[in-house]
Structure formats: C-alpha cells, structure tokens
Amino acid sequence: MSKQKAQEEIQQLREQLHYYNEQYYQKHKSVVSDLEFDQLLEKLQQLEQEHPELADANSPTARVGGTVTKDFETVTHRLPMLSLGNTYSTEDLMDFDSRVKKALGHDEYEYLCELKYDGVAISLRYENGTLVQAATRGDGVQGDDVTANIRTVKTVPLKIKEKGYPSSFEVRGEVMMPLKEFRRINEELTDIGKEPLANPRNATSGTVKMQDSSVVASRNLDCYIYFLHEEEQSAPAEPVGMESVKSQSEALVKLREWGFHVSENYRRCRDIREVNEYIAEWDEKRRDLPVETDGMVIKVNDYSQRRQLGSTAKSPRWAIAYKYKTESAQTKLKSISYQVGRTGAVTPVANLEPVQLAGTVVKRASLYNDDEIQRLGLRIGDTVSVEKGGEIIPKITGVSQENRPEGETIRFIGHCPECGGELVRKEGEANYYCQNEKACPPQIKGKIEHFVQRRAMNILSLGSRTVNALFKAGMVNTYADLYELTYEQVHSLEGFKEQSTRKLLQAIEDSKKMPFELVLFALGIRYVGKTVAEKLARHFGSIEKLEQADFEALVEVPEIGEQIANSVMDFFKDDESKTIVERLKAYGLSMRINEEEQSQKGEQLVGKVFVVSGVFQNYSREEIKQAVKDYGGKLVSALSSKVDYLLAGDKMGPAKKTKAEKLGLRILSEKEFADLISEE
Numbered sequence: 001m002s003k004q005k006a007q008e009e010i011q012q013l014r015e016q017l018h019y020y021n022e023q024y025y026q027k028h029k030s031v032v033s034d035l036e037f038d039q040l041l042e043k044l045q046q047l048e049q050e051h052p053e054l055a056d057a058n059s060p061t062a063r064v065g066g067t068v069t070k071d072f073e074t075v076t077h078r079l080p081m082l083s084l085g086n087t088y089s090t091e092d093l094m095d096f097d098s099r100v101k102k103a104l105g106h107d108e109y110e111y112l113c114e115l116k117y118d119g120v121a122i123s124l125r126y127e128n129g130t131l132v133q134a135a136t137r138g139d140g141v142q143g144d145d146v147t148a149n150i151r152t153v154k155t156v157p158l159k160i161k162e163k164g165y166p167s168s169f170e171v172r173g174e175v176m177m178p179l180k181e182f183r184r185i186n187e188e189l190t191d192i193g194k195e196p197l198a199n200p201r202n203a204t205s206g207t208v209k210m211q212d213s214s215v216v217a218s219r220n221l222d223c224y225i226y227f228l229h230e231e232e233q234s235a236p237a238e239p240v241g242m243e244s245v246k247s248q249s250e251a252l253v254k255l256r257e258w259g260f261h262v263s264e265n266y267r268r269c270r271d272i273r274e275v276n277e278y279i280a281e282w283d284e285k286r287r288d289l290p291v292e293t294d295g296m297v298i299k300v301n302d303y304s305q306r307r308q309l310g311s312t313a314k315s316p317r318w319a320i321a322y323k324y325k326t327e328s329a330q331t332k333l334k335s336i337s338y339q340v341g342r343t344g345a346v347t348p349v350a351n352l353e354p355v356q357l358a359g360t361v362v363k364r365a366s367l368y369n370d371d372e373i374q375r376l377g378l379r380i381g382d383t384v385s386v387e388k389g390g391e392i393i394p395k396i397t398g399v400s401q402e403n404r405p406e407g408e409t410i411r412f413i414g415h416c417p418e419c420g421g422e423l424v425r426k427e428g429e430a431n432y433y434c435q436n437e438k439a440c441p442p443q444i445k446g447k448i449e450h451f452v453q454r455r456a457m458n459i460l461s462l463g464s465r466t467v468n469a470l471f472k473a474g475m476v477n478t479y480a481d482l483y484e485l486t487y488e489q490v491h492s493l494e495g496f497k498e499q500s501t502r503k504l505l506q507a508i509e510d511s512k513k514m515p516f517e518l519v520l521f522a523l524g525i526r527y528v529g530k531t532v533a534e535k536l537a538r539h540f541g542s543i544e545k546l547e548q549a550d551f552e553a554l555v556e557v558p559e560i561g562e563q564i565a566n567s568v569m570d571f572f573k574d575d576e577s578k579t580i581v582e583r584l585k586a587y588g589l590s591m592r593i594n595e596e597e598q599s600q601k602g603e604q605l606v607g608k609v610f611v612v613s614g615v616f617q618n619y620s621r622e623e624i625k626q627a628v629k630d631y632g633g634k635l636v637s638a639l640s641s642k643v644d645y646l647l648a649g650d651k652m653g654p655a656k657k658t659k660a661e662k663l664g665l666r667i668l669s670e671k672e673f674a675d676l677i678s679e680e
C-alpha cells in the first residue's frame, strides 16, 4: 500500500472510530456492532504499526493503552489548582453567603450547586480541539503528566467534535472509579489471592499513576468535568466563532456539547435557602449514584462576580464545599476473629458490641490486615468509631483515646485458627498465610467453592453448605472428587431428596461442557484470575502446552509477569495438582480451546435476532451481548423487520422505541430477557 493510500485510510478509520466512540460513550448510542468496531480498531492498529511515521497520540487506538511511563514528568499548571474551603453545617454556609453578599455589596447573585465528586482532580489541556496534556493536581502548582493514562479514559474526548471551541483551553474535573468497577476489580483481585483495593478513591489515584496504560485501560475509569478556562490568545489562531462563556451554568452546557462528561445533577439556586434545600435533597439520593460523592460544591454562577470576589492563596472566595457527614457510630471492640480464605490468607475481623449505624445494626467490621491493627493500635475493649463507606461491611476509622483499657496492642496470631498450621508473612505481602495448603479445611473448601462458582464452572446447585457437608462426610476432598460422586452418596446428605440429588448430579455432569478457559480459571492457580486464564488459554491452546511452557514462554504472553509465571510453573510441578488435572481430563472436561463450542450455554435464543440498546442493571453492555450469543441469539446493530427483539435498557433513545413499535418488534426488558434465558 502506498504511503498516501495508507494515510487516507488511517485518517478515515480514525474519524470513523472517534465517531463511534463519541456516540457510544457520550450519547449512549450503539451504531455499530462490537465485532465490527473491534475489527476496524484492529485494522487501524495494524496500519499504524506499519506506518509509525503517521502516529497520532490521540488516535482511537490510544484508548487501549500500551504506553509505559517510568517516571511521570512534572508540569506546572498554567493556573494553580486551588482547593476549596470546607463547611459542615448550615450556619457555616450562611456565613459564606454573608461574606459573598458583603464583598459584592448587594444580593443580586445566584449559586450553582454541584455534587462534590470523591476522586482525583485532573486538568486537561486542549489545543485546537485536541487533548495535549492531562495532569494531576500535585501540590496545586505542579502536578504529574499522566496524559497516556488519561487517554484510555473513554469519557475523555481525545478530539472535540463540535465547532465553536476556543483554540486553546483547559478543563478540570474528577477522575473516578465507578463503584461497580471497583467491586469487579476487587472480586478479581480476591480471586487470585491478592489484597483488594481499599476504596474507590485510592483505587483511582493508584490507577491514574500506573506505569502501564493498558492496565489503566482495563479499569474503566470515568471522568466528570466541572471547570472550563479559556486561555487568552496573543494571536487568535483559527476563527472558531467562540462566544465566551459568562457563567458556570453556560460553561457546563458548552462542556457537555463538546463531548465532556458533565454530571446532570447540578442546579442553579437563587439564594442560600435554595442551596440548603438542594443539599438536603441529595443527602440520601447520592447513595444511588454510580460513583462516590462526599458533599456539594456551591459556586457563585456569574464569572464577572467571581472575578470581583477573587481568591485567597489557597482557595477561591466564590466557592465553598459542603461536606456530608459520614455516618459513624462509637462502640466497643469485643474480640477479633480470623478468617482463612481459599489461598490461606488470614484476615482479621473485628467483633463489636452491636450498634445502630445508617439504618442497620453493625456487629462486625473489616480490619484488612495486621498493619491496620497496628496503625490503629487496637486493644480489646477499646471504644472505636465505625463508618460505612462505599463498601457493604463497615470499617473502623479510629480509636477513642479516653478510658482505654490496660494492656498492649493486639498481636496477630501465629498459628492458623482452623488447622493450627504456622502462619507466615512474606516480604512485600500484606497478609499472613497459612502454609498448610493441602490439609487446612477452609483452604480445601475454598478451592472447591472457587471451582463451582458462577464465574467459573457454574455448578450452582452446589452452595457452600453442600460443599461443607460433602467435605465433612469425607466424600469430596478436591474438586476432582465431585465427578465421582454417586447417587447414593449425595442422597445420603441431609436435605437431599431424589429430585435435588438428580439436579446436583446433572449440574456436575453439565459442567464438563465448560470451555477450557473457565476450567483453567476454576483450577484456582494463584494469581490466575479470569482474565489471565483467558489469555493463557488462548495463547497456549491446551493444558499440555501450558504445562510444558517454561518461564520464558510464559512471560512472553502479554500481561503475564514473573509472579504469574512462577505460580503457573509451581502448580504444574506439584504432583497432587498433576494428578488432579489428569483426573479432570479423564472425566472429559475441556482441556483445549474450542472456538466454536466456546461458551454456548443454551439454545433458548436460537434463530432470534436482537438489537441491544441502553444501559442495564445487572449486565454491562458487553455482558448482555455475550449472553445473547451464549444462548444462540444473533446480534445486529440496526432495527429492521428482520429483527425479533429490541432488548431495551435504561436511557434508550425514544426514537429507537418508536421505530421498534412501528416495525411491530417485541421490546424486551432486562427482566423479561433474564426470564427468557433461564427458561428450561
């Protein structure tokens, strides 16, 4: 291909993909199938690789990351990134309002209230409509250049589509990890025996500062924008027809037009009374948002009034933050229990004197690990504060220094509470581990539970109580034993009548059809989570090839590091694991990749054609599309008379609905879809 031809094609692909991204992430419209999108992206990647001279840092391929930054460069902010004064009460807010009124000399001003997003502040600079720099706040004067990482954030436009933007401008906002994503990542981390992330905000700041941008890309961060600064131009570049914005509310409208993710939850308030109402309204409602917020930011709306008010060295006089009170309660620490997980990691849990907190009675709190106990300097009998964050289980946030009981800080146990085995904490690890892997009951049961879980072999009739019963009765010691269970054995368990016995045995039988990558994940090799298992399965193709792979071959696989490589090798070196794998093979489990059969779960949707639109409660968009395919359905992107079902989530455009109705298509809700695929 000639260079010119390549250039044209690259240009065309970039525009097309930018357009699809914009439709999908900013307008929530899917105008192309995922498959088609991936194919176009791959084509672009290929062409860019062949023509490195045509590189563009803002190509849609930047979204997948791949750039490695060793040390982040320090950049100086053109305008310092100030912080905000905090208030916690209506009185404080009234004081703020009085100061504003006094400084302006009248009460002809209005406020704009926005939620205070609890993430990581970011500054984005655009030149001629193209993202040129993303920087963290740092100390407010200088921050880190994290551009490559931020380019992977799908809601940050790499190029502005709409016209009318100034040739040079800066926006600021908050990078956030959505709660759903936070939980998903933690599920994966726990799967592979790693420490979960403490909270969404720390998780975000850790992610923004990662060296490998492809890992950042896999974490699906979001970015909310709330600030626009047009830079003064000595010589205006192109005539851009920019009408300067005069207020925060105008800025928010413009920012949204240009494709930034601007929260819908802001309000113009005529006076402080309305501000208070808005604050009260969101105290509860904010808990239903997809991201964490910790307050409200109250800003004078008009820019000329803002200039009149000015700033102190640290914060503007025209804005203030109102922080919601985190609900906390005080109670006594009764004792500590130690839980042993599948990987042998021992986690301390605080047992508390029951106390009422945010509508529930709290009896237990997370303590994470020994460092946390030492940091708090906990003693049994201490009065502690507990808070509820984004997580379900509350955490201990402080210890009252008054009337402390005598004695020393709690010492972590030296032996496993379940099997008496020795506990060891290796360098660089946060947890103590029980070393008695083969004979420690919770580790054995944990491995079986991991094997049967929905995300692995999906043997749902096997809950943890049944696993426990099977283990206690000596019928199952490893997951391989499941495939030798007899009718009599299961039937002898308490609660197993004929029907439930048959159902369980059938579910075990059905699991033999699970694809290789899920079997590999189910084996429970340390550090081999679902994604890693898929990569290894696809790369090596079969268990034999994987078993034979040496260290070099393993680390050659993208995203497989030394830790995973060593763990895989250790697993296949172990005689017991080898026997188990041989047995699973003999029972007929898939031990090689099979593209065709891959993940077909049922026949309920065979012959049916689907269009998927909107956002869903229990599935990501990818998952629901996968589910359609898993049950034999076919996906298309456009509505036509050939389509059977429009699978409609929230936020679906009204035009789509009308069109579907005109064509007489059946519109399925998420619930109806779930019912359809679970039909026997």
Ligand code: IVH
Pocket (backbone or CB within 6 Å): 081, 082, 083, 084, 085, 114, 115, 116, 117, 118, 119, 120, 121, 122, 137, 173, 174, 226, 227, 297, 315, 316, 319, 321
């Ligand atoms: S405006 C001059 N608006 O809160 C400061 N900040 O304590 C302009 N934040 O560093 C900030 N949500 O990281 C503003 N809607 C919002 C915000 C917000 C969260 C953060 C931001 C800032 C910190 C100030």
